[in-house]
Amino acid sequence: MTITTTKAWMMVVVMAVVVVIDGTKALDIPSTIGNDFVFGIPSDYVYRRSSSKRVFLSSHSGQTVTATIVTSGSNFRHVVEVPGDRELRVDLPSSLTSRGTGLKQNVVGIRADGDLSVHVQIEAGVNSGAFTPLPTGSLGNDYIVGIYEPLTLKHTKYKAGFTVTATETGALLQIRFSQIVAFGHVLYGPHDVFKFQLGAFESLQIMSDKDLTGSRIKSDQPVAVVTGSECSRVPKGIKYCDYLFEQMPPVHTLGKQFIVAPFKDRESSYVLRxxxxxxxxxIIFSSPHANDVHLNENQHHEFIFTRHVELSFRSTEPVLVLQFMKGFQSGDFVGDPSMVVIPPVEQFIVGDLSLTSMDNDHVTVMVTNSNISLSGLRVNGNLVGRDSPDxxxxxEDDVSSVLHGTLQSGRHTIGHTDPQARFLVIGYGTGYLSGRAFPVAYYLKRLYVPSTEPLFIPPTGYEVQCYNSSMSITLDTSVFLVHGPDDVTLNDPSCKHVIIQEGIIMLTTPFDSCDTRVQEQGNSVTFSNTLRFADHVITPDSPLRYLSFKCESDQAGISGISPLTGGRREPSALVLSDAVLGDLSLSLVQYMDDAFGSSSSNASSGTDLFGTWMEGVQPGQNVFAVNLTSSVDANVFVDSCWTTPGPDAQDQDTTSLIQDGCEIDDTIHIGASADDPRFRPIAVDAFSPIGEYNEVFMHCRVQVCRGQESAAHCWQECRREPRNRRHIRGVREMYTISTGPIKVK
Incomplete structure (x- = not known):
């Protein structure tokens, strides 16, 4: 049966008249418009294993803009010319997927030589979603999560959650979940603090079968937070489910005055959170359609409206507002759930607003004062007028006016006769079992300045924080009398401290850097370092010369691995815990050339997403490496490698590359690193196609041994002759790791 789907695309333009109390030009105010973007795309709805991901780029100035788009986990790099008169669509690679919890290859980077408005759209069958990314200059370090409960069926549990993505500075995260969340073998409740360190351009995804609305994310550096649900019914119990996602604005940009307009052609109304x-x-409503509510920190309230109503309300503290379309069977029998952030009136755009209509988009304009009506609205410089058929x-009342209109395909400018009018544009559309919505553009001014809360430091004068791959120590300078960068160092003096608050300094060390020491005892691993105080700060009041601190772990994942690093493509790692080997992480990495160095730690934080990561690609080169990150001395042996047409390593349709540690012919080469036995390079001249497939996935079966076992079991050699039982005794379990897809030329 063939179903013909007709999709109507609408725009909502919200216009408010307020007094601008400063003379700041619009271009100087942080907003969703920018020239540098980094964000992660959350786990999406999988419809027969396929989904389409794309970005839409619009030039803000009306002039042609050159933009570079790159993604993690692939060699995708597109340089495009964005025309000034229309929106440009760029399809993202199918390999940009992420399921489950952990570090993920779901990062998109966009850099341009002019300002852009960017939107992301995903389609999987009839399911779809869209959101507006925020430029890196508008990101923050404090977020509250808004999402919806994922659908649970008899045989399927969908997930919902969020991704947190760092820029080139990396970030230390502290997260309080609103529900119990499992990470590795550990459960974190609402009263626990989950700590995690992200390297440059790394993305952490947290997924759950629960509603994580109200979870709080804080970091020491700006990060991007995108929430998503693989499939949610809105409201709960109303068919059908759809994919929801949206980028969260930082807490410091949240406001207190809001207007919410109904969706056009959605008579069943909407849900508000x-x-x-x-x-x-x-929360105080000026409309009789909703009752006032009282909320405490990280709480939320849901309103389910059944009438086509427009709302205006204010709050005594900044809040996050989300609007949802209802499901297909809510009464409209068109469309499906979608989620959109509703920015506050304080963040509406001032002056003329440019936008691109793709296909006779509908537009809704809301005006907050009856003195500014439709007669003052201008489209492309022309007054619209009340008698306009479009x-x-x-x-229309004393509080606001809601106007609907239509824009022909092409670029448009919307303005008003009042130069101080503020606009909010929200794009949305519906189709058969499909709905999507996203804010087109809004300001991201700092509206909220948090009161400075002094960090709590115990009477000892220091506090130690343990993360997944690093640890830090915070010092009270009044106790230790340290003030300058030369007053205190770690084992490695080149690891400098960071002043995070007056009177407080912090020193951070990765587990594999700053001369951090590693000690094993039973199933636990201890990482330790030492503060060394300079002679001139050692006094009778502060007599310490040394202060040792440590972190101990017995859970999987303590030694994280960077999924986005310089000069290479790397899939999500296999993270596990072994009673003897300790915590380890294995991955199969594809490099863009053979200049990758000898150790995985060489490509650490600070890499340029748009620079060495994707440059220097040579046609025909296929350079890989088995990469082991371990909390103890260990070695890796590559037993076998093969390719399949899909991601399933058990696929019967395979092509062998390595067997029993032996290259199948002289087109394959297994290298070695004298500096680091945990790093095993593999070169493949060319891949053979499998059937009619134009891409393959590569899999390797590897063995990990303790350093002292390596001489007996884990050296890299060709093992054509079968090994006897005495030789095999004590050999560790084999692990399978994969990467792909890889294009076959």
Missing amino acids: IVAPFNDTN WRVIV
Whole structure:
């Protein structure tokens, strides 16, 4: 049966009249418009294993802009010319997928020589979603999560959650979940603090079968937070489910005044969620359609409306507001759930707003004052007027007016006769079992300045924090009398401290850097380092010369691995825990050339997503490496490698590359690193196609041994002759790791 789907695309333009109390030019105010973007795409709905991911780019100035788009986990790098008169679509690689919890290869980077407005869209069958990425200059380090409960069926549990993506600075994360969340073998509840360190351009994904709305994310550096649900019914129990996702604005950009307009052609109305980051938050409605509510920190309230109503309300503290379309069977029998962030009136765009209509988009304009009506609205410099057949007033009262209109395909400029009018544009559309919505553009000014809360430092004067791959120590300078960079060092003096607050300094060391020492005892691994105080700060009041600190772990994942690093392509790692080997992480990495160095630790934080990571690609080269990160001395042996047409390593349709540690012919070469036996390079001249497939996936079966076992079991050699039982005794379990897809030329 063939179903013909007709999709109507609409735009909502919200216009508010307010007094601008400063003379700041619009271009100087942080907003969703920018020239540098880094974000992660959350796990999406899998429809017969295929989904289409794409970005839409619009030039803000109306002039042609050159943009570079790159993604993690592949050699995808596109340089495009964005025309000034229309929107440009760029399809992202199918390999940009992420399922489950952990470090993921789901990062997109966009860099341009001019300002852009960017939107992301995903389609999987009839399911779809869209969101507006925020430029790196508008990111923050405090977020509250807004999402919806994922669908649970008899045989299927969908997931919902969020991705946190670092820029080139990396970030230390502290997360409080609103529900119990499992990470590795550990459960974290609402009163626990989950700590994690992200390297440059790394992305951490947290997924759960619960509603994680109200979870709080804080970091020491700006990060991007995108929430997503693989499939949610809105409201709960109303068919059908759809993919939801949206990038969260930082807490410091949240406001207190809001207007919410109904969706055009959605007579079943909508669902509204209000999430409070702070205690003692009162929501006060000026509309009779909703009752006032009181919320405390990280709580949320859901409103399910059954009438086509326009709302205006204010809050006593900043809040996050999310609007949802209802499901297909809510009464409209078109469309499906979608989620959109509703920015506050304080963040509406001032002045003329440029946008691109793709296909006769509908536009809804809301005006907050009856003195500024439809007669003042201008489209492409022309007054619209009340008698225009393409525009009509939906609601008009003392609080606001709601107007609907239509824009022909192409680029448009919307403005108003009042130069101080503020606009908010929200794009949305519906189709058969499909719906999507996203804010087109809004300001991201700092509206909230948090009160400076002094860090709690114990009476000892120091506090140690343990993360997945690093640890830090925070010092009270009044106790230790340290003030300058030369007053205190770690084992490695080149690892400098960072002042994070007046009177407080922090020193951070990765587990494999700054001369950190590793000691094993039973099933636990201890990482330790030492503060060394300079002679001139050692006094009778502060007599310490040395201060040792440590972190201990017995859970999987303590030694994280960077999924996005310089000059290479790397899949998600296999992270596990072994009673003898300790915590380890294995991955099969594809490099863009053979200049990858000898150790995986060479490509650490600070790499340029748009530079060495993707440059220097040579046609025909296929350079890989088995990469082991371990908390103890270990070695790796590559037993076999093969390719399959799909990601399933058990696929019967295979082509062998390595067997029993032996290259099958002289087109394969297994290298070695004298500096690091945990790094095993593999070169493949060319891949053979399998059937009619134009891409393959590569898999390797590897063995990991303790350093002292390596001489007996784990050296890399060709093992054509079968080994006897005495030789095999004590050999560790084999692990299978994969990468792909790899294009076959």
